[in-house]
Amino acid sequence: MTSQTTADILATQSNDPTFDNVWDEIVYRGLVHVSTDTEALRELLGGEPITYYCGFDPTAPSLHLGNLVQLLLLRRLQLAGHRPLGLVGGSTGLIGDPRPTAERVLKTREQTAEWVERIRVHVTKFIASDGANALRVVNNLDWTEPMSAIEFLRDIGKNFRVNTMLKKDAVSARLNSDAGISYTEFSYQILQGLDFRELYRTYDCVLQTGGSDQWGNLTSGTELIRRTEGVSVHAIGTPLITNSDGTKFGKSEGNAIWLDPDMTSPYAFYQFWLNQDDSDVIDRLKVFTFLSRAEIEGLEVEVKERPFAREAQKRLALEVTSLVHGTDATQAAIDASSALFGRGDLTALPLDVVDAAIAELPNATVDATTTVSQAMVATGLVESLGAARRAAAEGGVYVNNERVSDESVAISTLALAGGRAILRRGKKTLAGVTIVG
Incomplete structure (x- = not known):
């Protein structure tokens, strides 16, 4: 395996040329679970370059599997010529997006700032930072912190209707629980709406992406821009990645697959993808790799005709682990997998790889x-x-x-x-x- 870093792999990525429009490709890949006007989006993404964004809150020191979906979607749109904004939530991270179950524990300003920087590094790793449509990273603390409470309530809060806000899934779940919800977390959707408007005004940003569980927050922005600017902008909600029993992968569920190698080792990361079920592996290949439609269809035949060979799982594990951790770490994970079952030399493995294997x-x-x-x-x-x-x-x-x-x-x-x-x-x-x- 040729030694390649994530940056090397980034330079070789491309969208599938058999699709006339990147919208058609992301639909094929199952990346659109919910969206605003589909015909308008197809026309928008097939036309002149637009500016679009996704936000990443510093609620942990690393991004995870669900965030990778967004990063790869941003990259696919960038490869189609559009201009990405990666937003790190210096202010929203201090507030906390409401979970359906319980109030978040607020982090200190110092810890939030440290995690903001770590998240910024993750975002810049997977999206090209050079060229005519280079990634631009922004921090919502820059425009939120100078705003007074009076400005926030008069200029922003006035445009939101409480009865609509109460219908958001996470808010509704919390209202019906013993935990209730604080005004702090209740206001989160207003802050995210403000972000979209700020990016629209500053960069002419007309599209936001996010997980489908964030749909209420995404539409807070589209609605605020419609009310205050008189224009229609768009949102795409991607499907949640779940395990075989339907449970979401994430830090709240305690089963997150982290992108930081110190939190999920490359060996464990590789094993996660290698162990995907036959019923899931093709969907994972569509979402998490840049393999062409023809290559994926070929692997789909392999799953049906030779499931015991697990060729699709091997290719998935190879592609995603190489992208996130580089090919050297991926080869070490492959060598460890072989050696553990007697098909390689355990003594040749680095101690950290052996430890990662033992931990699993x-x-x-x-x-x-x-x-x-x-x-x-x-x-x-x-x-x-x-x-x-x-x-x-x-x-x-x-x-x-x-x-x-x-x-x-x-x-x-x-x-x-x-x-x-x-x-x-x-x-x-x-x-x-x-x-x-």
């Missing part, structure tokens, strides 16, 4: 005197020492891909550098051990 497996920390059989029990590979002895006698116990016949040997004598060991029972059942002392 059932694992235990043991001392240097622990035997292989004790380690198997500690990690849950077997239920008892007797079961460990039987498995070893049958030839089904491996430590770092070497078959172990004497389960009473200290596992530290078989460990990799750094005191790590990968236990395997049979062909596919794995666990990890970290040895201390």
Whole structure:
């Protein structure tokens, strides 16, 4: 695999030339769950360059899987010649978008500012910052902080109707809960509407994108601009990415897939994509890769005719992990995946990659005197020492891909550098051990 960074991959991206209009391509890719006037949007995106934006709030130190959908949509529109604005929410991050369940804990100004910078770096990583339609990053604190409370209430708040605001999904859910909702979070949709108007006035921005769960906030902006400027602007809500049981991936649900390698390792990131269900993988390829329609259709045939080969999942994992983490980290993840199951050299893997793999497996920390059989029990590979002895006698116990016949040997004598060991029972059942002392 040729060594490439995200910047290198960015330079090779292109939209599928078999689509006459980028609108048709994003519809094909399933990126439009809800929108304003579809015919007007198709005409708009097929015409002269427009300015469009998406906002990213610093509610965590990293962006995640759901944000990547927006970043890739911004990139596709940029490749079609349109001008992207990436908004980082220095002010909205201080307020907090209302969740359906409970009030957010407000972050300090210092922490919010630190996370704003981290989010800015993420945004600039995936969208080109050079050329005639280079990315421009803006911070809504720049126009919100100077505004007085009187200005906010008279000039902005006057244009919003409380009965309409109460109908927003998150607001309605909170009103019907024991938690209720504070005026602070209730006002969030007004602030997001103000952002759209500011970007319309300053940059002639006429389109906002966001997740479909943000639709109420997106339309707050379109409505404010209609009322105060007398023009119609547009919004696109993308579908939420969910797991097989319909649960959303995100920080609120505790199952976020982060873009920061310190929060989700490249190995874990790669495994997430590799483990996609056959029923989901083609949709994921459409949303998260720049593979052409023809390539995706070819992989769809593979899923139907040779599902056991998992070619679509392998290509998905390769493409997305390379984009986010570069090809070197992706190759390390691939090598680790092969080595764990005896198809590669575990000793050649860097310690951080081994640790990332162990973190994704059932694992235990043991001392240097622990035997292989004790380690198997500690990690849950077997239920008892007797079961460990039987498995070893049958030839089904491996430590770092070497078959172990004497389960009473200290596992530290078989460990990799750094005191790590990968236990395997049979062909596919794995666990990890970290040895201390």
